[in-house]
Amino acid sequence: MSQRAKARPVFLSAILLLGLCAVSTFFSFLAFRAGERLVSHTQEVRAAIGDLEATLNTAGRARMSFLLSGDSDDLSEYRTATAHATGQLAQIKNLTHDNAVQRVNCENLETITRNRLQIWEQEITEKQQGKAVHLPQLLAQNVEMAQKSAAQTDEIRRVESELLQMRVQAAHKRFILATALVSATFSLALILLYFYYRLLSRELVFREQAEQSAHEAYLREVTFRQDEQRFRVFIQAVKDYAIYTLDAQGNVVSWNEGAERLKGYSKSEVIGSNFSRFFPADDIQDGKPQRELEAAIREGLTQEEGWRIRKDGSRFWASVTMTAIRDNGGRLIGFVKVTRDFTDRMLAQEALRRANAELVAEVADRKAAELKLAKSERSLRELSIHLLRTQDEERKRIGRDLHDSLGQYLAVLKMNLESLDSVIGTNRNGANEQVALCIRLADDALKEVRTISYLLYPPLLEEMGLKSAIPWYLDGFSKRSNIQTTFDAEADFGRLPPEIELALFRILQEGLTNVHRHSGSPTANVRLFRSEDMAILEVKDSGKGIPTQLLQQTGGDWTGSPGVGLRGMNERVMQLGGRFEVVSAGGGTVIRAVVPISDPVANLTRSA
Amino acid sequence: MATRILIADDHEIVLEGIRTLLARSRREWEICGEARNGKDAVEMAKTLKPDIAILDVTMPGMSGLQAASEIVKSSVGCKVLIFTMHESTRLEIEVRSAGAQGYVLKSQAARDLVRAIDALLAGGTFYGPSAEGSKAEKEKTNPSARFRLTLAFA
Numbered sequence: 112m113s114q115r116a117k118a119r120p121v122f123l124s125a126i127l128l129l130g131l132c133a134v135s136t137f138f139s140f141l142a143f144r145a146g147e148r149l150v151s152h153t154q155e156v157r158a159a160i161g162d163l164e165a166t167l168n169t170a171g172r173a174r175m176s177f178l179l180s181g182d183s184d185d186l187s188e189y190r191t192a193t194a195h196a197t198g199q200l201a202q203i204k205n206l207t208h209d210n211a212v213q214r215v216n217c218e219n220l221e222t223i224t225r226n227r228l229q230i231w232e233q234e235i236t237e238k239q240q241g242k243a244v245h246l247p248q249l250l251a252q253n254v255e256m257a258q259k260s261a262a263q264t265d266e267i268r269r270v271e272s273e274l275l276q277m278r279v280q281a282a283h284k285r286f287i288l289a290t291a292l293v294s295a296t297f298s299l300a301l302i303l304l305y306f307y308y309r310l311l312s313r314e315l316v317f318r319e320q321a322e323q324s325a326h327e328a329y330l331r332e333v334t335f336r337q338d339e340q341r342f343r344v345f346i347q348a349v350k351d352y353a354i355y356t357l358d359a360q361g362n363v364v365s366w367n368e369g370a371e372r373l374k375g376y377s378k379s380e381v382i383g384s385n386f387s388r389f390f391p392a393d394d395i396q397d398g399k400p401q402r403e404l405e406a407a408i409r410e411g412l413t414q415e416e417g418w419r420i421r422k423d424g425s426r427f428w429a430s431v432t433m434t435a436i437r438d439n440g441g442r443l444i445g446f447v448k449v450t451r452d453f454t455d456r457m458l459a460q461e462a463l464r465r466a467n468a469e470l471v472a473e474v475a476d477r478k479a480a481e482l483k484l485a486k487s488e489r490s491l492r493e494l495s496i497h498l499l500r501t502q503d504e505e506r507k508r509i510g511r512d513l514h515d516s517l518g519q520y521l522a523v524l525k526m527n528l529e530s531l532d533s534v535i536g537t538n539r540n541g542a543n544e545q546v547a548l549c550i551r552l553a554d555d556a557l558k559e560v561r562t563i564s565y566l567l568y569p570p571l572l573e574e575m576g577l578k579s580a581i582p583w584y585l586d587g588f589s590k591r592s593n594i595q596t597t598f599d600a601e602a603d604f605g606r607l608p609p610e611i612e613l614a615l616f617r618i619l620q621e622g623l624t625n626v627h628r629h630s631g632s633p634t635a636n637v638r639l640f641r642s643e644d645m646a647i648l649e650v651k652d653s654g655k656g657i658p659t660q661l662l663q664q665t666g667g668d669w670t671g672s673p674g675v676g677l678r679g680m681n682e683r684v685m686q687l688g689g690r691f692e693v694v695s696a697g698g699g700t701v702i703r704a705v706v707p708i709s710d711p712v713a714n715l716t717r718s719a
Numbered sequence: 720m721a722t723r724i725l726i727a728d729d730h731e732i733v734l735e736g737i738r739t740l741l742a743r744s745r746r747e748w749e750i751c752g753e754a755r756n757g758k759d760a761v762e763m764a765k766t767l768k769p770d771i772a773i774l775d776v777t778m779p780g781m782s783g784l785q786a787a788s789e790i791v792k793s794s795v796g797c798k799v800l801i802f803t804m805h806e807s808t809r810l811e812i813e814v815r816s817a818g819a820q821g822y823v824l825k826s827q828a829a830r831d832l833v834r835a836i837d838a839l840l841a842g843g844t845f846y847g848p849s850a851e852g853s854k855a856e857k858e859k860t861n862p863s864a865r866f867r868l869t870l871a872f873a
Contacts, residue, residue, distance in 0.1 A: 518825070523732050
């Protein structure tokens with residue numbers, strides 16, 4: 112706009128200047144023409160003067176001829192010439208009347224000429240009258256007059272030349288002035304036009320840019336409208352969500368299909384009405400709709416769940432998201448509400464919550480029960496450990512008692528019998544044989560007591576360790592059970608802590624008892640070895656194996672094992688932080704006790 | 720001169736058996752004292768100054784082996800013979816380390832006791848069946864040795 116306002120005076124000035132330029136050109140042209148005219152005027156004046164002189168000369172000559180000859184031809188020639196001269200004189204006057212000096216000069220010339228002509232006329236008249244012609248006088252008079260005339264014409268010529276010079280100079284000055292003016296105005300006009308061009312082109316650039324941006328804006332607008340249209344269609348098509356917009360007061364502005372389905376109102380009956388109609392009556396009384404609007408205005412976005420009312424009056428549990436919409440200036444235009452029917456979910460959650468609560472209670476009960484069970488299991492285990500220990504101690508005590516008390520008696524009995532034998536002397540009615548038999552019986556009893564007591568508590572175990580106690584025990588076992596045994600032990604197995612040795616020995620006893628009682632195996636193979644920090648005792652038979660269901664019942668820790676044997680073995684191993692393995696199949700059973708050896712003394716003993 | 724013998728055992732019947740055996744075996748042997756435990760045995764050895772003390776291993780309070788080392792220290796000249804039910808390979812080592820001059824198994828009392836006392840009184844030692852017993856007897860009473868044989872044949 113301002114460009115245009117600026118351009119107008121510039122353009123007008125340029126036009127004005129161009130007009131001025133044209134005028135100046137015209138004037139300079141006029142000046143130029145005037146100069147030319149002046150030159151030609153001067154030429155005319157000169158020519159007229161020349162003509163006059165020539166005519167006068169002709170007239171003079173013709174007069175002379177007439178005077179001399181009296182010929183009428185000469186007279187007529189003279190008359191013609193003089194007639195010319197008058198006209199020529201008038202012409203000169205006419206040509207020079209614009210200048211005062213020349214006018215005077217002309218009048219002088221006219222006077223002189225008329226005088227001459229008058230004189231000439233007089234002479235002619237005298238001639239015609241026949242008077243004598245006095246030539247020298249005539250000539251002298253004539254010369255004088257001619258000289259006067261010539262002087263006068265020269266004066267006119269001179270003045271005319273001067274005038275010409277002056278006038279041409281003036282015309283030239285005007286021409287130069289006009290030319291300068293033309294140049295100046297033209298240049299100025301050009302400059303102004305240039306400015307005008309600049310302004311115009313800038314304006315054009317601006318306009319082009321504006322057009323460009325307008326076009327882009329248009330394209331954007333088109334895209335936006337397309338998007339908006341698509342979005343609108345999309346929103347409209349959404350069925351699972353009620354999506355609708357409210358104006359700033361909470362009146363419904365748009366209503367999609369999902370809203371229609373969810374709330375039951377058609378678009379036409381709901382547009383323009385306040386959104387509070389979807390709330391239950393008590394919520395409306397409580398001012399909840401208004402609060403929701405305020406919260407959305409304050410927070411920009413609110414989410415809540417609550418009961419809403421359908422057109423048919425039924426309630427549903429709604430999950431609502433409400434967003435305040437503002438224009439670029441931050442002014443509130445309205446709200447977008449997205450509502451979902453969460454009734455099922457709410458009910459499901461409620462049910463889930465209840466189920467959870469029940470579950471939690473149940474879990475708590477179960478935990479308590481488990482705790483109780485664990486406690487009782489622990490006490491059971493403690494009891495069984497205690498039992499095992501008591502059993503060991505009992506065995507040890509019984510063994511000792513047998514050995515130390517019954518054994519003493521038998522020893523003394525044998526001793527006495529032997530004394531008796533020597534007292535009796537030789538063969539009194541076969542008494543010696545009887546005594547010898549008694550001695551043998553006492554000896555056998557003594558051995559038996561010792562065996563039983565050693566089985567109950569093997570002294571070799573304490574003294575020599577497992578590696579010596581096991582073969583000793585296997586030997587007795589083979590004799591009693593008729594089961595062939597083999598023993599395989601590492602050469603440098605060494606000693607173990609006493610409690611481990613006792614436990615492994617008891618496991619061996621128990622294991623071999625099982626082989627004897629249940630497996631029906633003719634052989635038992637015992638291995639004793641170390642693997643890293645573990646001592647491993649393995650008893651393998653080739654019997655019928657443990658029934659599968661029995662094995663399955665036992666579980667991981669053998670606590671459920673019906674056989675006290677396996678359970679006891681497991682208990683002993685567990686007590687030492689080891690593990691007890693049973694592998695049983697048709698081809699026999701392998702039991703394996705794996706016990707960690709943490710006692711550095713034991714290891715020292717071994718390496719020594 | 721009578722040989723004074725101190726006997727110690729917590730079983731009355733054993734004491735009686737020893738008494739009977741010794742009384743019938745040598746007239747000059749005299750039971751100078753009978754102790755029922757190790758501690759008494761040590762005290763009696765000090766006061767009675769016996770020539771020889773026959774000590775059971777398993778006794779309440781102080782064991783026979785402990786009593787043996789005490790007696791060896793406190794009663795110079797008193798020989799000590801261990802008389803025990805326990806039959807084991809370590810026995811000889813322990814007997815020796817206690818300072819006793821020998822041991823006799825109770826089951827072999829009739830055969831060995833008198834010989835052992837004789838040996839000790841003569842300034843010698845008597846270490847159980849290995850001292851005098853036959854090779855066959857030793858093998859018979861050592862099950863591990865026997866087992867090794869079984870293994871060798873297997």
